[in-house]
Amino acid sequence: MTVTIKDVAVHDVRFPTADAGDGSDSINRGDYSATYVELTTDGGPVGAGLTFTNGRGNELTCGAVTALAHHVVGRSLAEIADEPVAFWRSLTADPQLRWLGPEKGVIHMATGALVNAVWDLRAKVAGKPIWALLADLPTAELVRNIDFRHLSDALTPAEATDLLDRGQQGRDDRLAELRAVGLPSYTTSVGWLGYPDEKVRALTRAAYAEGWRAMKMKVGGALEDDLRRARLIRAEIGPESLLMMDANQIWDVPQAIEHMAQLSEVDPYWIEEPTHADDVLGHARIAAAVAPVRVATGEAAANRVIFKQLLQADAIGVCQVDACRVGGVNEVLAILLLAAKFEVPVCPHAGGVGLCEYVQHLTAFDYLRVSRSLTGRMVEYVDHLHQHFVDPVRMSSGRYQLPSAPGYSIEMKPESVARFSYPDGPVWR
Template sequence: MLHRIVDFSVRDVRFPTSAEQHGSDAMHTDPDYSAAYVVITTDSKVQGFGLTFTLGKGTDIVVCAVKALSGLVIGKFLQDIVGDFRGFYRLLSSDSQMRWLGPEKGVIHLATAAVLNAVWDLWARTEGKPLWKLLVDMDPKQIVSCIDFRYITDALTEEEALDILMKAQEDKQHREEQMLKKGYPAYTTSCAWLGYTDEQLKQLCTDAFKSGWTKFKVKVGADIEDDKRRCGLIRHMIGPQNTLMIDANQRWDVSEAISWVSELSEFRPLWIEEPTSPDDILGHAAISKALGTLGIGVASGEQCQNRVMFKQFLQAAALQFVQIDSCRLGSVNENLAVILMAHKFRVPVCPHAGGVGLCELVQHLILFDYISVSADLHNRMCEYVDHLHEHFTCPAIIEKAHYMPPKNPGYSCEMLESSVVKHQYPDGEVWRKKIA
């Protein structure tokens, strides 16, 4: 059956998470987890759902950008899109006038991600498969055909990408069965947001530890003595054998990052995440070199603008952990490029998922990475935050601190309509009361 896209909607959906300091860090002290939420409808009545993540204010700007792209989508047949997915990606990202707002970065790229996420969801639904399974079952040549290699062939060619995928065919079925049985390892960020009190931190950490969590991330960067106390609390509670990571959310200059993290090295963090500006490739390289002597890696990527930035981070040995984001980059298409580049440069992918809907989305990408690309779980884990999953029709499932592979068709980002209506900004019930 052909599926012609006949309708397209986008809404501003916001959750008042700032009220309880959920998501708070050194740079984002009052986030309201939000989304530009897209629904595309076909003449066959099959729908696709997509979103891009924001922190509240400015979501209306992303919604405007999504609407500006809608004319490139309505009237298209799904089969024509996926038959030349590289071309469709370029159509959205390289419109001769709108690309001036990027290109391939900022608000226009967030909007592109929301649209493409909905298209991928639609495709998976029409095939009756969860997105990860759609990807895993694809012929390697078809995977490669979805990727725009423009600007990255000096780091990864189509031929190299195909070779990586072909080599990973061996034992692929075994890895898929392993994931279905045990799931993909996760770490938690939910215990130690910067705005939480020590009492909250200790209680949440205790509960998580009892539930089987062994990998914990702590927000740092506002005050060094406060960081030492909080990292000390966590390290004491989880013991020396478990994993601790720290995240500064771009707080420091380069020299300050090196000095600050050196003072926290006694707590043996596996990585420091976003120590400086997300655009400072050479700064990350300098920090990586300095902290490497302490056994501390550098992780970044949740605000890395596009595959070209990731290419340079990898070429400069500026990251020891690549953190892809399902909404910051241009959806699945661009994430495939980064996953393959990271494999070539032998850098583990540990996705960012701190935000509404990100856990639901990125679980599909990391399952694909393990089953069809890396075949490796060493120093690999996917972030999990325990917030707002109840608003999704197919929420992420965690068992024994592992993501269990979704089984429902699609990309897992369809929200409950009742939640969308209630939290739509500014007219939803939640926001009418707050504004009043």
């Protein structure tokens, strides 16, 4: 690991998805985009990372990567591996930049792109996919990569050590299982709000035929529309399949409780983002009211301190960590361990650009070393934009097949980066 990072290149890559209604929900409607980072090295491979955004404003996350880049340039992988928390804090606790967060929004999403690029580089140098690199690390090494500041009231290094040590037991059997059958998944491609009923029905039927037994729909429109679409999907998938609902934060707390009282008719498995992403206490109130329907959230949860509280307050029954909204692999490790301690399954957020590519690694590692269970674990799947990646996800019968190429599967094809670069790529000119 004598590889040294020489330079950080950042690309503003945007896909014109807004017009098609793909990705449309009660709050968001955008051009799926990536703040795409490449770390060039002195003779080693290129480290790739990205943070997903919704289009306009991608120049801000790109700008934030540039503002943080000097903490990365000139560092060797050996140095970073030697003092991982010091490296982490150089990015997250910069005495001038921290004011812009702390650890949230634009500045933290940029941190996620950079930190993930460093891990991609590290995995490529090791010749392993990230899930394997992490699963093979000694417990002490994994624990050393976590910043426990502001977590110690919920998770101590000793508790993390204990969880990860237990994760060594039976690991080979679990790995054999993953290699044989892949990772369980669910699809979000059937029920975007922008789709008419006929399209929802056709997509649901096709997904069921492909082997999907868990599907997610968007809610948060008029109650009667939500209910009609939910009945339509439930009729297609039968009573045994899982139907999840996603409100994308549109409701107030009392409204979420009222709407779910009606929507519970179709037996939803979870309600995702029922209210504002920051509202830990609100999620807790909703969770108590809608049980046994689970509350799921995480794609807009800013950092480990928010996840800590969601878990402490019994506010979530499903933890949907995002691979790049939080500050990358190091923070995801903390969140996986927190979720394991509080016995809440992690079903990571995916879709967008590259999120499926990222999170398959996280769930594989979680199963191998942390949760040791697949019960209630599913990786979100959306069938958009995979063609732009060098090592895209591979699906079979509604399951993710374990990736095998070294790295974090997040490297984009140079021709895609060039074609969709904003504002000068041919698609945008």
